Amino acid sequence: MSAKVEIGFNLNGAQRTVEVPREMSTLDMLREVIGLTGTKYACGEGECGACTIIVDGRSVNACLMFAPDCDGRSVTTVEGVVDTPLGERLRDAFVQAGAVQCGFCTPGMMVQAKHLIDMHDGKLGREAIKRGIEGNLCRCTGYVKIVDAIAAAAQPKG
Template sequence: MDRIRISFRLNGVEREAFVSPEERLLDMLRDDMGMKSVKEGCGTGDCGTCTVLVNGKPVLSCIMPAFQARGKEITTLEGLNEDSAMKVIQDKFREYHAAQCGFCTPAMEIVGYKLIKESDGVPSKEEVKEGISGVLCRCTGYYDIVDALRSAAEVIKK
């Protein structure tokens, strides 16, 4: 089947790709663009580990067709690694042992980043739980992730 040429911005850089109509954004990002922080857990829109930001909003890349990225701004964790707020979040994940196997961690950090950026002040435990509820973690029991994100917010929102 014919491939579709699309252009978009990925982590602040203009990019171009040729994608088939059925290709998922997840595969384009991982296989064509080398964005290995984007993880495939379920592949069916249930676990959230494939979450990236599309025009600043969290999106499940396993259920978004790649061609829909045309003209959009896509952000993965690779594009946030030098961001000062993300550095705080990652430091706090280490301090609080909020990553065990690490499979959910990129998505957790991205949704946490988005939550903290958009909240007035430090989000409550309930707000953090709600904010990360779309990403499943099989290892941590979530408590350390919630504490890490609230502690990060205390630094970021100072």
């Protein structure tokens, strides 16, 4: 039988304690144990970015991260991202730029976009944005408007 591991971590700003099987992915923990469904499963192998989350300030694929490894760390999902001023700006930019079609890749794109903007100090050109989202697949938009949205959100207003 797989051991259960009790872990405590900061999730979107609040402390959480959960018990998870040692082999469970962080994606399954978020979706099945905690019930936060904004983080999407689309490949389970780190090839599509739909499950992107931020852990201790760095974006990772939740599907590749063992849930017990969240212990003691700070985890931000799309639900947490949109609660920040940058996240709101990103959401508005995605909406206004037409970067959302079926929307399934969008939460992962939003989180990766936040990471990308956080890691750059304002200077974020289109080519850097494209490289920055190379691990996020989108089948609907052709990426143009996603790049538009991230470029717009990267420019702080005022």
